[in-house]
Amino acid sequence: MELFVRRLAAHSDLDAEERDAVLQLPVQLLEVRSNVDFVRLGEQIDHACLVAEGLVGKFGQTEDGRRQIVSVHIPGEMADLSSLMMPQAATALNSLSSTTILRVAHKDLRALGLRYPSIATAFWRSSVLDGAIVAQWLVNVGRRDARARLAHLFCEMAVRYRLLDQSDGRRYTLPMTQEQLGDALGLTSVHVNRTLQHLREEKLLRVERSAVTIMDWKALVRAGEFDTLYLQRPDL
C-alpha cells in the first residue's frame, strides 16, 4: 500500500494529508494461486485490485483460446484502476504467479477522489500512463521482431522494478513463464525460448527461472530500441 502511494507520488504531487488518506483506504486481502482468473471477462466490477506481491496480467482473448497479455502489473500497481470508469471488464485479470491482491472498493476510491481532487487527478494520470505503456506494447508487437520485442520488454520491466526494489535495475525477479512471455509479445513459447537463447549467446541478458540478469544494458536498449520517454521516468 505504501508502494502504491510512492508510485502515485512519483508522478503527481500529493501532500501529507492526501498521502495519508490513500494509506487509510480499507482493503480486503486476497491470496491467489498461480494462473487464476480472479477477474473474468464481462464481469461487473465494484472494486479495484492493487497488487501487493507477485505478478498480474491483463488478458485479452480470441475465440480459439489464444490469449494476449495486454499489460502486466507489479507490486504497488493498481491493475485495474480503469474499472472505476469502466465497471464492466473488457479484459480479464490473471495471476501470472502466486499473488496477493488488495481489493479496494470503488465507492471508497470515488469518495477519496471527491474529497481530494488532486487524488482524483493522480488516478487519472495513472490511467493515462498505463495507456501509454499499452500503446508502446502495440508498437513493439506490431513493428518489431522477436528479439527486439523481448529486449524492449526486459528494458521496460527493469525500469519499472527499479522504483520497487531500489536495486540498480540490472537484476530483478520477473515471475513469468516463457509461455506467458509469448502471450505478452504475440509469440509462441517455442520461439521465445529460442530467442532468449540467442540473447544469452549475444551476452545481452540471461533469464533463469524467474531471475532476469541484464548483462549489457546499453546493447539491450539498442536491441529493443528502448526509450524511457513513454514511462516518464529516468533511464537506468
Added chain:
Amino acid sequence: MELFVRRLAAHSDLDAEERDAVLQLPVQLLEVRSNVDFVRLGEQIDHACLVAEGLVGKFGQTEDGRRQIVSVHIPGEMADLSSLMMPQAATALNSLSSTTILRVAHKDLRALGLRYPSIATAFWRSSVLDGAIVAQWLVNVGRRDARARLAHLFCEMAVRYRLLDQSDGRRYTLPMTQEQLGDALGLTSVHVNRTLQHLREEKLLRVERSAVTIMDWKALVRAGEFDTLYLQRPDL
C-alpha cells in the same frame, strides 16, 4: 464541437450547464494537409487536439522508420486528451487525410475540470475508453491473422462512425490508404491489398478509395471475432 459533447454525453452524464460550458470552450482552428505530423514525438504540449473533420492517427515509431498507428481518431474525438496528464508527447499525431483540428488550451480544459467535477470525470472516462480500444488493438495485432485484423478494424470503425453520421453503419468513409491500414495493423501495404481482395471475394466487405461498404455484417463480425464489449456501445 457539438459532436464532442455528444460523445462525452454518450458515456457520462452531463447536465445542460455542463454541456454548455464545454461548448463555450475557446478553440483555435487549424487546417492540415494530408500526412502532416502536427504533434511531434517528445514535444511539450499545452493544448489538446479535437478532430473536426478528416482523420487523425496517433503514431509510434521504430528507429528504422517503420511506423505503427496506435489509434485513429474520427471527427468529434479528442485525439490527445491524455496530453493534459502527460504533456510530453510519447506518440506523434499525424493527419491521415486532410483534416481540420480544433486546438483547445490545456489551461481551459483544466479550469473546466476544476469548476465542473463531472466534466473532469467525463474526461477521465474518455481516457480510459481510449485505452480500452488500444488494448483491443494489441490483442488484434498480437494474436490474429491479417484477415481477422482487417475485419476487426472495419467492424470497430463501423460502430464508431455510427455515432457520427447516424447511418446504419454499413457504409462509411474511412480516408485511409492501404499503407496506413498496414501501419495500423502491423502489416505491409502489399499484404493489406491482397487480404482486402480476399475479403471482397468472400463478399464480406468492399473498400474502394475511402468508401467502406460492409456486405455481410454477421460474417465480418465472425471473421474479426468482434465483440463490442470494449467499446461500451451497442452492436449495429
Added chain:
DNA sequence: CGCAACATTGATTTCACTCAAAACAGGTGG
C-alpha cells in the same frame, strides 16, 4: 498532359508457427 500518390501483381525469402518429443525441474505422497 504529366507528375505523384496509390493500388495491384508476381516471384522469392524469411521469420515465426506447428507438431512432436525429450529433458528438466519442483513438489507430493507413499
Added chain:
DNA sequence: CCACCTGTTTTGAGTGAAATCAATGTTGCG
C-alpha cells in the same frame, strides 16, 4: 528418500503466413 506427476524448458524437423523486392497499372490533380 525415492518414484511419480505436472508444468516448464529445450530441441528438432517441416510448414506457412507475411515480408521483401521489383514492376506495372491506375487515379487524381496542378
